[in-house]
Amino acid sequence: MNTVSESIVKDMALAHNGHLKIDWVREHMPVLNRIRDRFEKEKPFAGLKVAISLHLEAKTAYLAKVVQAGGAEVTITGSNPLSTQDDICAALVEDGIRVFAKYNPDPAEYKEHLIKTLETRPDLIIDDGGDLITILHSERRDLLSQVRGGAEETTTGILRLKALEKEGKLEFPMVAVNDAFCKYLFDNRYGTGQSVWDGINRTTNLVVAGKTVVVAGYGWCGKGVAMRAKGLGAKVIVTEIDPIKAVEAYMDGFEVMPMLEAAKHGDYFVTVTGNRDIISKEHFAVMKDGAILSNAGHFDVEVNKVDLNAMSTSSRIVRKDIEEFVLADGRKVYLLAEGRLVNLAAGDGHPAEIMDMTFALQAVSLAYVNEQYKNIGKKVLNVPFELDQMVAQYKLEALNIGIDKLTNEQKSYLESWVE
Structure with a gap:
């Protein structure tokens, strides 16, 4: 894949500054770094294509690189015309990720970038606001057949997904990452x-x-x-x-x-x-x-x-x-x-340490969907609680914080109906 010739970005000369930004956030995302280490060994996305639509800035770029480390061929676009950073786009192209995004495109260009991302025929999707999912379920249903499932970042996107599910029109499983404890308690708040x-x-x-x-x-x-x-x-x-x-x-x-x-x-x-x-x-x-x-x-x-x-x-x-x-x-x-x-x-979005937890959830949720898509049905589902707790535990360990554990006697007491 020649990502330079296949991508649409503003200026490849901006890549150096983009790499510096990505390097900075990587140093402050220890949970995602731990997920990346696991992905590099296990290659959960080997041979698969992943399409991502998120706010295209440094933290998102690092998530894309983590998914790529898991063996995926990654294509990414922006989820908001004014949040895309052109230097980040150029850096990702240099790193072998196909990019269709520019800062402040007109509405027609923005739509074109979304469609081109879907035309790579992804197996898995990470969406923000439901734009990719909406296009797939309306004007580009011809691109549906290969999609195994995906994960949604936002409240808005989940509302759109649940409307599709309620009407019986959702064609594959989607994980509601926004509804996970490690998302809304920290990212949203x-x-x-x-x-x-x-x-x-x-x-x-x-x-x-x-x-x-x-x-x-x-x-x-x-x-x-x-x-x-x-x-x-x-x-x-x-x-x-x-x-x-x-x-x-x-x-x-x-x-x-x-x-x-x-x-x-x-x-x-x-x-x-x-x-x-x-x-x-x-x-x-x-x-x-x-x-x-x-x-x-x-x-x-x-x-x-x-x-x-x-x-x-x-x-x-x-x-x-x-x-x-x-x-x-x-x-x-x-x-x-x-x-x-x-x-x-008008800013750089959430702090890197916060998005560390959210994007770790995105990465492990995507791996979960890929493993279980044949069994979980065409529905909106919550992040499995054990994944939520795993991300929180990784965060505590990164902060060098320890917590108590129940003794066997305490577990037995909590599970009993007698004193």
């Missing part, structure tokens, strides 16, 4: 919490302390965003549709109210719901002058950009990744990173 504020602070260079932050959605990602906002000195308001999560936010010390009321108070807004039109025309109408809007959900539909454009008399880019909209009454609101994932489109 601590990873999103830190990386969202990394992206916002890097982009705006404004203080957070003393400001009011509105967090839309109090799932694990929302919990992390709210927690970090509080740590930066902000007053935090949470909006929710789930009464249980709303009570949880209240008990965690945050104000809870509907978005229409919260919109009057917010200096910063962060949407993390996975749904559309969370902030729209009725909310823009009551916002403060200078409100800053951002999204950390997968698709750029949580902040309604159609409404915002319709209500604005003018707009302009005032700083990299910041667009200013002037409303009819002269108020200005600012949208970060085109309403796309602010932590990736």
